[in-house]
Amino acid sequence: MKKHLSQRKKILQLQFGIGKTTVSDILKRSGEYKTIYEDNTTSARKRHDTGSKYGELNDLVFQWFKQARAKNIPLSGPIIQEKALELAETLDLTDFKASNGWLESWR
Incomplete structure (x- = not known):
C-alpha cells in the first residue's frame, strides 16, 4: 500500500x-x-428573492443560466437579456424590460 x-x-x-x-x-x-x-458549486448556491416583482422570472433565468453553463455555452449580457425577454413573454410579463439595470441586479 x-x-x-x-x-x-x-x-x-x-x-x-x-x-x-x-x-x-x-x-x-x-x-x-x-x-x-x-x-x-453553483448547484449548491441559493439565489435569494429580493422581493422583486420579477422573482419568478429571475429564478427561471438562473435555472437556464446554470444549464447553459453546464453545457459550456458562452453567455454574455445581451444573450441573458434576450433569454429573459423570451421567458417574460411566456409568463405574460408585458411590462418587463430586460434593461442593463435589470441585468446588473440579476447578476
Missing part, C-alpha cells in the same frame, strides 16, 4: 511540476478541499 501511494505521489509531482511535500500536503487536505468545492 505504501509503495502504491509513493508511486502516486511521484506521478503527481511529475504531472504538475510540484514538490513531494506539496503533493503530500494536498493529499492530506483533499477531504477539506472537496468540501470547500462542493459548498461553492
Whole structure:
C-alpha cells in the first residue's frame, strides 16, 4: 500500500511540476478541499428573492443560466437579456424590460 501511494505521489509531482511535500500536503487536505468545492458549486448556491416583482422570472433565468453553463455555452449580457425577454413573454410579463439595470441586479 505504501509503495502504491509513493508511486502516486511521484506521478503527481511529475504531472504538475510540484514538490513531494506539496503533493503530500494536498493529499492530506483533499477531504477539506472537496468540501470547500462542493459548498461553492453553483448547484449548491441559493439565489435569494429580493422581493422583486420579477422573482419568478429571475429564478427561471438562473435555472437556464446554470444549464447553459453546464453545457459550456458562452453567455454574455445581451444573450441573458434576450433569454429573459423570451421567458417574460411566456409568463405574460408585458411590462418587463430586460434593461442593463435589470441585468446588473440579476447578476
